[in-house]
Amino acid sequence: MRRWLRALDHRFDGAFGAAADPLKQLGALAFLLLWLLAGSGIVLYALLETSAAGAYGSISALSREPLGAALRGLHRYAADAFVLLALLHLLREWLLGRHDRFRRYSWITGVVLLPIVYGCAIGGFWLHWDRLGQFSALATAEWLDALGFLGSPLARNFLYGAVSDRLFSLFVFVHLGLPLLLVFACWAHVQRIGTPRVFPPRRLALGTTLMLLALALALPVQSQGAADLASAPQRLAFDWLLLFVHPLAAATSAQFAWALLALVLAALAWLPFASRVPRAPVALVQPAHCNGCGRCVADCPYGAITLVPHPLRRRLQLAQVRSALCAGCGICTGACPSSTPFRAGAAFVTGIDLPHEPLAAVRERLQRALAAGARRLVVGCEHGARVDALAGAQVAVLTLPCSGMLPPSFVDYALQHGAASVVVSGCREGGCEYRLGPRWTEARLRGEREPHLRPSVPADRWRTVWADAGEEARVRAAMEAMA
Amino acid sequence: MSNWRSWLGQAVLYGLFALFIGVFSHWPAYQALPPHEAVLKVSFIHHGQRIAPCRPYTQAELAKLAPNMRTPLKCERERAPVQVEVDLDGATVYRHLAQPSGLSRDGASSVYHRLNVAAGEHRVVVRLKDGTGPAFDHVRETTLRLQPAQVLVIDFDPEKGGITFS
Numbered sequence: 300m301r302r303w304l305r306a307l308d309h310r311f312d313g314a315f316g317a318a319a320d321p322l323k324q325l326g327a328l329a330f331l332l333l334w335l336l337a338g339s340g341i342v343l344y345a346l347l348e349t350s351a352a353g354a355y356g357s358i359s360a361l362s363r364e365p366l367g368a369a370l371r372g373l374h375r376y377a378a379d380a381f382v383l384l385a386l387l388h389l390l391r392e393w394l395l396g397r398h399d400r401f402r403r404y405s406w407i408t409g410v411v412l413l414p415i416v417y418g419c420a421i422g423g424f425w426l427h428w429d430r431l432g433q434f435s436a437l438a439t440a441e442w443l444d445a446l447g448f449l450g451s452p453l454a455r456n457f458l459y460g461a462v463s464d465r466l467f468s469l470f471v472f473v474h475l476g477l478p479l480l481l482v483f484a485c486w487a488h489v490q491r492i493g494t495p496r497v498f499p500p501r502r503l504a505l506g507t508t509l510m511l512l513a514l515a516l517a518l519p520v521q522s523q524g525a526a527d528l529a530s531a532p533q534r535l536a537f538d539w540l541l542l543f544v545h546p547l548a549a550a551t552s553a554q555f556a557w558a559l560l561a562l563v564l565a566a567l568a569w570l571p572f573a574s575r576v577p578r579a580p581v582a583l584v585q586p587a588h589c590n591g592c593g594r595c596v597a598d599c600p601y602g603a604i605t606l607v608p609h610p611l612r613r614r615l616q617l618a619q620v621r622s623a624l625c626a627g628c629g630i631c632t633g634a635c636p637s638s639t640p641f642r643a644g645a646a647f648v649t650g651i652d653l654p655h656e657p658l659a660a661v662r663e664r665l666q667r668a669l670a671a672g673a674r675r676l677v678v679g680c681e682h683g684a685r686v687d688a689l690a691g692a693q694v695a696v697l698t699l700p701c702s703g704m705l706p707p708s709f710v711d712y713a714l715q716h717g718a719a720s721v722v723v724s725g726c727r728e729g730g731c732e733y734r735l736g737p738r739w740t741e742a743r744l745r746g747e748r749e750p751h752l753r754p755s756v757p758a759d760r761w762r763t764v765w766a767d768a769g770e771e772a773r774v775r776a777a778m779e780a781m782a
Numbered sequence: 783m784s785n786w787r788s789w790l791g792q793a794v795l796y797g798l799f800a801l802f803i804g805v806f807s808h809w810p811a812y813q814a815l816p817p818h819e820a821v822l823k824v825s826f827i828h829h830g831q832r833i834a835p836c837r838p839y840t841q842a843e844l845a846k847l848a849p850n851m852r853t854p855l856k857c858e859r860e861r862a863p864v865q866v867e868v869d870l871d872g873a874t875v876y877r878h879l880a881q882p883s884g885l886s887r888d889g890a891s892s893v894y895h896r897l898n899v900a901a902g903e904h905r906v907v908v909r910l911k912d913g914t915g916p917a918f919d920h921v922r923e924t925t926l927r928l929q930p931a932q933v934l935v936i937d938f939d940p941e942k943g944g945i946t947f948s
Contacts, residue, residue: 314791321795379803434814444894450883451827452894458825458935459948510796518804530931531821537812540803546812 300394305767308730317765319500321507323729325388326489327499328507332381333485335508339374340478347426351467354428355525362522372515378420379540380511385416389567399574401491401601401626408488410567414560415481420541422474428467431535431542433457433526436470438545445553457528491624493602494735579627579700580655584618588637589650591616594749595631598703600734604631604651618651628733629653629704633740636750638706640665656700665709668695669717675778676713678705679724682732684766684774686724694778701725703736707743707752710761720781721761724774728765737765820901820928822868824876824908825894826938830862831913862914864891868936869907870899901930908936908945920944 311320321328346367348357361367389409392398398406425436440453456466489495498504523535537546548556586609595618596604603624606616618631632638637650640662647659665676673695679686680702690696695718699705702725710721723744725737741763742748752761764777815821836857844852861882868876876895883889891912905925909918920938922945928934937946 310791311795314788314795316788375807376800376803379807380799383803441894441896450889451892452825454894454896455825455827455892458823458937506792506796510800514800514804518808529933531815531933533813533815533817533931535812535814536808537810538807539810539812540806549814 304391304394305769312727315503317728319503320729321503322391324496324499324503325384325391327496328503329381329384329388330485330497331499331504331507332377332384333482335377335511336374336381339370339377342370343374349467349471350464351428351462354426354467355522358427359522362519368519369512369515372518372520373511375520376511376514378423379538382416382420382540385412393570396576399571399576400578401603401624403571404491405488406571407568408484410564412481412484412488414564415477415484417541417544419474419477419481422470422477424542425470426474427522428526430523430526430532433528434532434535435542435545438548442548442553442556445557460528462528491602493599580653581622581625581627582620582629582631582651583654584620584651585648586611586617588648589618591618592636594634594636595651598630598634598735598739600628600630601626626733627653628701628736629656629699630701630733630736630739632658633704633706634750639708640712641708653700661697661699664697665695665713669713674717674719676718676721677724677774677778678702678721679774680726680736683726683768684724684771685768686771686774688771689775689778701731701733701736702740703733705740707750710744711753711756714756714760719760720778722764722774722778722781723761724764724766726765727767730767815898815931818901818930819898820930820932820934821896822899822934822936823896824866824868824936827890827892828864828912828938829890830864830882832858833860833862833914834858859886859888861888862912865911866893867909871905899928901928903927910938910945
C-alpha cells in the first residue's frame, strides 16, 4: 500500500512539484479552507437576515448578484472540500501508519474533529431555510430524538406554521458556535506537532482558491424553494458529501445511524492502541554536554523536548525529552551544536543523542570507511532511497534514522578527511517520515539554520538529493555527476 | 517534468477535484418523499391522569406530617401512560404506549411519529387513552383528502377539544 501511495505521490509531485504536492499538504489545505470558510462566512452572515421569515429572501437576493453567488458557492464548496480533505488526510495518515505511539494524540484529536466538522457543515444548511434546509433540520431533529434523552421531541418544533425566530436563533448559534469549537479543536490537533504546517505553499493556496471560485461561478449554488412546514420536501438536489447521514438514517433507522457513527469513531480511536509496532528508543540528554541552547527544542518535529533548569550548571537550562512524544528520529542530534565530529577527546559524547544509534558510532563508521579508501560519501535515511545499495570500495555509506540526524559538520569532516564529494539524501520534500528532516538538513547545509555548515566548505563538493525508496538511481546519478 | 506538462497536470488534477465536488454536492437528487405520498405525523405532549385519585389525608397521617406540610389532599405523583392508536382506512397503522417522563413518572408523555401514506382520500380514526381504565378516553375520526407532499399533524390539545388534525 505504501508503494502505491508513493507512486501516486510521485505523479502529483510531477505536476505540482514535491514542495507543493497537495497530497502531502492535506492538513495545511484543510486549514486554508477553514480561512476561506471563515472569511466567506463572515460576509454571508453580515448579509443574512437572521429570522426564519427573512433568511431565505436575503440569501436568494444575494445569490442573484455575481459576487454574492460566488461568495455563496465558495462557502459551500469550501465546506465540501474541507470534509473531503479531512477524510483524505485521515486515510493517508492511516495508510502510512502515522496514528500510533508519538502520534497518538494527533490521531485521536483528529477523530474528535470529525463529528464537529460534520456538525458545522450540517448546521450551515439550516441558515438558508430553503427546502433542503428544512429537510436537514427536521431530519437532524428526528435523529437527535432517537437518542431518547430529551424530555420532549425536538421534531415538534417543525410541526406547525413557521419556525419561530427563537428556534432560528438556535440555528445561528449552532453554526457560529460549532465552527468556533472547530477552530479550537484544530488548534488542539496540532499542539504536539513542532512547526506545524498551517498554511499550504502560496502557489497551492492560490490554485485551490481559484479552483473553488471557478467552481462557484460555473456551478452556482441554487436555492430550492422557501421552506414550508405544511408540505414535505420531495425531490432535492442533494449535497451527499455533507448530508449523507440523513439518507443513511432514513434508509436504515436513526438508531442504526447512531450505532454506526459510534462504531466508526470508536474503531478509529482504538487504532493507535491496537498497534504492535515497537517504540524506537527515545533520545537521551547528556547534561554535562548540554547548555540549553534550545536548538533541539526548535527542531523537534513533535514538540517532545522542553527546557528545564540545569541541575549542574547554574543560570543554564537543560533539554528534557518527553519520552511519550519522542519519535527517536535523531533530528535533535543533528540540531545540537555539540554534535560536531571535530571534537577531540576519548569519547565523543554530544548533548542529545540516540542510545541505539549514537553519533560516536556514526563517526566511527565514517572514519573506518575513509581510512579504507572511500572517496565518496553518501548519507541516506531508513525511509528514503536505499543508499546501502550504493556502497562500494570507493563509496562510504551512512544510513541514519532520518537525514535530519546528520550534523552539517559531518559533511565538512568527511571532506577534510579524504572524501572528494558528499551526497546527502533523504525522503522527497514534503514526504519525510518525521516531517522536517529534509527541510532542516537543507537549511543547515545552506547556512540558513543553526547549526550550519561552514561557508568555507566548497559548495560544489556536496549536494542534496531528496529521493524516495525506489529512486536509488537518482542518488547514484548525483553521486556520479560529482565524480 | 517540462513546464507545460506540469501546468496541464495541475489543471487536470484541480479539474478532477472540482468535478468531484461539483457532482456530489448536487447529484444524484435525493427523493426525500416518494411522489404521490403524503406525510402523517402523530405528535403530542400530554400528561396522563394520576394513577390514583386524590383523597383526603386521615387524621393519623396528618398528625405525622410537620404542621407546615399538612395539605388537605394526598395526590399520587405517578401518572398513567398514554396510549394512542391510529387507524387508516380500517387498518391500524400506528400503536404506541408513551410512558410518563421523570424519575417519579409524573411528567408528560410525549410522542412523535412520522409515517408516509399514499395521497388521496383516507378515513382516519385516532384513539387516545390517558387514564387507568380499559377504554379509550378520546376518540376522533374524520375523512380527509391528502395532497401529495402534504403534512397532516395529529396532535392532542385539551384546550382545543382533544385530538386535533391540522
